[in-house]
């Protein structure tokens with residue numbers, strides 16, 4: 023059996039022989055010949071059948087192996103198919119995932135884009151809205167400016183009209199007065215002519231009468247002189263009588279002068295005092311006190327406030343309470359014969375320091391005298407004497423005296439200031455000397471706008487320091503009401519006393535629609551105004567009303583005056599600031 027297989031192998035090896043025995047057409051017959059030979063040997067062999075069976079079996083085994091291989095191959099193929107399907111599935115899954123991821127990214131991206139677009143749109147709308155608002159604001163500012171300018175223009179026109187009307191009225195009055203004066207002059211001239219003629223006649227008569235009287239008198243005197251000169255005794259008596267009469271007149275005159283000087287020294291008011299409740303004469307203090315008491319009784323609610331508050335002085339409640347306490351303490355001090363306490367009032371001008379000092383004196387039951395620091399310097403070398411005179415005079419008050427020195431810094435400033443004169447320094451020293459000890463007769467009340475300028479020795483003599491600030495809104499409201507009442511509501515009310523017989527009453531002012539709210543509005547606008555400025559504002563309102571045709575005060579006229587007064591105040595502040603700079 024081996025030879026056949028080997029012959030098979032040989033045939034294959036011969037087919038791949040490197041040196042084949044080939045025909046011209048390329049066919050090699052050698053293997054076929056060998057095979058034939060082998061077949062012949064097999065068929066000749068007794069084992070030929072067996073060989074065929076073995077070959078057959080070999081072939082069957084080979085077929086079974088091939089079938090197994092095919093099955094294996096099919097299994098592999100199935101596996102491969104499964105693997106392929108798995109891979110395809112995985113790939114598809116991956117692809118689907120990838121697609122899903124891409125889709126979600128796309129969605130995210132689109133979302134982001136939409137959000138950004140919205141933001142951009144919002145921003146655009148916001149900017150546009152801002153621009154619109156700005157445009158609206160600009161236009162309203164422009165409108166406001168136009169309105170203000172128009173108002174200003176109207177005010178200017180109104181003012182001009184008022185001025186022109188006033189001018190016309192003035193002119194009319196002048197012309198009427200002129201015509202009347204011309205008429206009166208003519209009348210006087212005519213009367214004069216008649217009078218002159220009458221006087222001439224009368225003069226002739228009088229002259230004749232006087233000539234006859236003089237003649238008679240001279241006849242008598244001539245007779246008298248003749249009698250005296252001829253009678254020696256009569257002559258002596260006459261000369262003695264005339265001499266005695268002259269001596270009497272002279273003595274009386276000089277005596278009266280000496281006595282008056284003495285009385286004046288005791289009771290007279292020193293020249294440094296500008297205003298005093300004691301007055302220049304002994305009876306005037308009593309008279310003025312009685313007068314003010316009557317006035318207070320007549321107007322209890324406004325002046326004395328029923329004993330409470332500070333009447334016409336509007337102060338912050340805490341300040342007015344402190345002054346009341348001070349007045350009460352001073353009154354008690356006087357009752358107990360204890361030394362008085364000196365006070366210093368400081369604050370901006372026109373905040374009621376002088377008024378409060380007057381009220382303090384009144385409430386504490388003291389006499390009151392006011393001098394101003396600026397009056398001392400012009401006295402020169404006389405200043406020291408005048409200061410001593412002043413303190414001597416003040417000591418004579420039975421009730422005790424509140425000596426109020428206004429503008430104290432002008433007189434009582436630091437002694438080592440270079441511009442201070444020797445006389446001023448001496449006057450200050452005199453005051454320091456007179457106030458060195460605690461006094462039981464005099465309360466010194468100093469007022470200044472610059473407390474820091476006071477001499478340290480003066481500051482040392484002060485027991486109470488009160489600040490008078492600019493009025494707050496509530497105080498301004500009360501001040502406006504007070505001066506509205508004084509200058510407007512009471513204007514034109516009938517004057518009392520003798521003066522009403524000679525003076526014409528001012529025209530009455532009618533107030534229309536001036537509510538509390540409008541006054542409150544004015545109080546808010548007048549921030550920074552002093553009490554004096556508010557009083558002046560109301561005086562201006564009064565002037566504006568008198569300048570108008572109908573003498574009516576309404577809200578618009580009031581507002582107009584307040585507005586220009588506020589503008590004036592701001593201007594003054596600006597000027598003061600630029601001056602300082």
Ligand SMILES: Nc1ncnc2c1ncn2[C@@H]1O[C@H](COP(=O)(O)OP(=O)(O)OP(=O)(O)O)[C@@H](O)[C@H]1O
Nearest residue numbers: 334335336337371372373374375376377553554557
């Ligand atoms: N508190 C106030 N209440 C009412 N009126 C006031 C007040 N403050 C000022 N005035 C008005 O201002 C005027 C001046 O006030 P006053 O002389 O008391 O001020 P002052 O503080 O002493 O001023 P200065 O420092 O300029 O002397 C007063 O006559 C009054 O019309």
